Amino acid sequence: MTSQRLFRIHTSLFCSLICLILATPQLLQAEDKGFQPIFDGKTLKNWDGDPRFWSVKDGAITGITTKDNPTQGNTFIIWRGGEPGDFELKLQYKIIGHNSGIQYRSFPVKGADKWRIGGYQADMEAGDKYSGILYGEKFRGILALRGEKTVIGKNHKPKVVGSVGDTDEIQKHIKKEDWNDYHIIARGNHFIHKINGITTVDVTDNDVDMRRDKGLIALQLHAGPPMEVQFRDIQLKELPASKETSSTDGAKKKVVLIAGKKSHGYGAHEHRAGCMLLAEALNNSGLNIEATVVTEGWPKDASILDDADSIVIYCDGGGRHPYNEHLDELDELAKQGVGMVNIHYGVEVPKGKSGDAFLRWIGGYFEEWWSVNPHWTADYKSLPAHPIANGVKPFSINDEWYYHMRFQPEMKNVDPILTAVPPKETLKRPDGAHSGNPAVRKTIGQPQHMAWAYERPDGGRGFGFTGGHFHWNWGNDDFRKLVLNAIAWSAQVDVPADGVASAPVTLEQLEANQDYPQPDNFNPARIKALLAQWNQ
Template sequence: MSTFTKNPRPILFPLLCVFGMVAAIMTLSYGETKTTAAAKKKIVFIAGNPSHPPGEHEHRAGCMLLADQLNKSGLPVDAVVTTNGWPKDNSIFDGASAVVIYSDGGGGHPAMRQLDELKKLAKQGVGIGCIHYAVEIPKGEPGDTFLDLIGGYFESDWSVNPHWDASYKIPKHAVTRGIKDFNIRDEWYYHMRFRPKMDGVTPILTALPPAESLTRPDGPHEGNPAVREAVLERKEPQHTMWVYDRPAKFGRGRSFGFTGGHFHKNWKADDHRRVVLNAVAWIAGIEVPADGVPSKTPTDEEMAANLDKKN
């Protein structure tokens, strides 16, 4: 009988140890990969249909640019983009930590027929963000839903949408980390309809609009006696970006509204872009770094990528 048959332990034991160590390393490595992937916060961008002249309301290009910046930031993020309005398959929201809508609004808002789905996501604690025209939805049930879910909205015959140069003094908040005071021209909506007493709402970008922003005749978007009194007579600064801590009955999540974003070129402005990236990270439950979300100024090629074909 061979030595191996008589006493296999001297040879088998070291081999088993080696195999065990390899298996353990492979398991640990695989486990770490799974843990890392699971730890990432999924962010779903909903880009609206093509709209406006070239360089304006570039929903697809804007969403893809912001998603790319987040995915390259080094933060635990998995940002995905769905285009041409509300996705046909709601399974894209499975496991989502935040949903950001950048689209046209009003009666054609992508969420108009999806308010119940939006409420469901909010009840799950999913963060909700709306950019530019996506903050406008008809008053009534849709508007009341937005008051509950994002803290405020553009209400026709109350809010206005002029183009003007806004100068912002930046307050202290997680969303403003790394952001300096800045000035930029955009179609900054203002005189928004907010929750009573601004309950749960924190202004992020606030400025006093110039009188020139109210030179148009009264209309559903252009002007009204209430906004003229507030801005021209009482000189009340207006909030053009806000964040919202939703109460328990609405899911205890986070939301934001950002009224800029009309001009695609403005995403190249570092503070304008980063304050939105910070807000997206914040509503997803990610700790915003002390210097803000890492974000390199987009190149001309990156800015030109994914633009809609428009006449």
């Protein structure tokens, strides 16, 4: 082979490699489906700001003030391409000196110049305290400090109701005088800020008199000391209009419980009877929830799901799971923030398209040849500080507790709710699709998670619960309360401190609505004894 030919081959390979490297960012960006760039990286087309301060520099919208060229009051460069309501906004920012922010659902300030606006603002700064907060510019002041989960009431003031993380720990992930990723999710009256993938605030705005449902997007240049701030890779994804996330304004949250077809026999996998018990408890709980039960699997008229706040399914799974044929429909509902709750066999679907969907919706699922389904008595000695655990006392109960579930990598956004150590006897069966496998045998003696909560990146919520084989277990007050709490939580309802209230379940209620006739050898005294033992 001649040296000239070798040179041509090497040159061709080098050029191909360079093209691949240059194309990689575009390929990665294409994975963010639905996002559209609103800054072209070259000009200020569709952006309106004071030209004394704003320009394009190094492919970024750049705002600069100096000692000789200060701004009199905060000034903004405003995107004139629309006034989004529900959306996700992603961008990169770099700040040197002082303070800045990203305005959304904003409004022009009366009596000021055209570049002065107010509204919700995702803050950033050169310091260590305010990056990531939600600030109301000309609009109620600080609405959530970094690390806070707040609810804004009718008195126009935020109330801290929880935490999304330690403010100092979050700050450690924010780079100084370097590029950071900012992600804003605005859905209904619920707002989430993230910097470099870390949630910084979670805010629900129940202030019906002042909150805003749409408005301008803008970037801030703060008055005061000299500073420079840059924004690039600005991408917007507009979302379908969402309903409110609060249960305090009188609007009913709609929960649809899908009961699978009859299955195992009397007292087991009683999907219809179980769903009816849960729905009755929710409807009588005093919360703003309206629960409806659909029987025989996937609803004949699927429009019943269109305005649901949460969908609960209790059914046989695997290849027979009703969801397998409706993944695209459910994906659209999930993108709208609809909660998803899956009970017992309803957490199992085939690996692949269905399994991937479950990972997106509820954060985990039963995967054949990975998960197992033994019957055993799980002893839940403690519960986490999570709304789903409100009012639930530690309990021990026998069930077909599936475990070793397939979860999101590194349990990202997954919160274990029920955790216990299965005895080694749970793996006494030979290896099989549901009975055992080399991976699960390596975990003998380790804690396993039998119920979990999942907060989707778009703000929606999912919950998986592997118990529910024995219908009688719904008579255990703590077992039942935990699932009721989870359903309410998935529908974005504030779970009361003592949990969702429900009256004790009687034997007669448990016997009602079952799919199979009561066998001659049924022993009601045994069930009554269990109820007394559990709820003493």
